[in-house]
Amino acid sequence: xxxxxxxxxxxxxxxxxxxxxxxxxxxxxxxPVFETPPDLLEIQKLLDGKHVHQAExxxxxxxxxxxxxxxxxxxxxxAASPKGDVVEWLNDNASELGKTQQERIASLVNWDKSGGRxxxxx
Numbered sequence: 001x002x003x004x005x006x007x008x009x010x011x012x013x014x015x016x017x018x019x020x021x022x023x024x025x026x027x028x029x030x031x032p033v034f035e036t037p038p039d040l041l042e043i044q045k046l047l048d049g050k051h052v053h054q055a056e057x058x059x060x061x062x063x064x065x066x067x068x069x070x071x072x073x074x075x076x077x078x079a080a081s082p083k084g085d086v087v088e089w090l091n092d093n094a095s096e097l098g099k100t101q102q103e104r105i106a107s108l109v110n111w112d113k114s115g116g117r118x119x120x121x122x
Contacts, residue, residue: 057105060097064089065109083110 036044045051046059068085071077078085086106090097097105 060094061105082112
């Protein structure tokens with residue numbers, strides 16, 4: 001299986017998993033080859049550390065968001081918050097970042113903006 005066919009299979013399986021279904025190898029091989037959109041190629045270069053305008057914290061933010069999102073798709077995220085899970089992911093995978101940098105990235109990629117300090121009713 002060539003690179004393009006393997007990539008097509010990967011994206012179809014990801015889409016199927018999001019919909020809770022399985023895709024057979026026969027269905028993948030019968031489908032036309034998926035052509036990666038140019039913007040997605042640029043993001044992949046960033047994630048691979050090969051982009052001409054490489055921004056390490058942006059790449060870490062994307063990787064953290066992808067990693068934690070994957071946990072939540074599998075119902076493995078913590079009950080506390082996605083933001084807390086992102087900080088934990090960064091601690092495990094980017095320990096060189098300081099607390100301020102971790103908080104900035106976690107705030108940026110946190111999709112649950114309803115959290116925060118409880119109101120006092122005043």
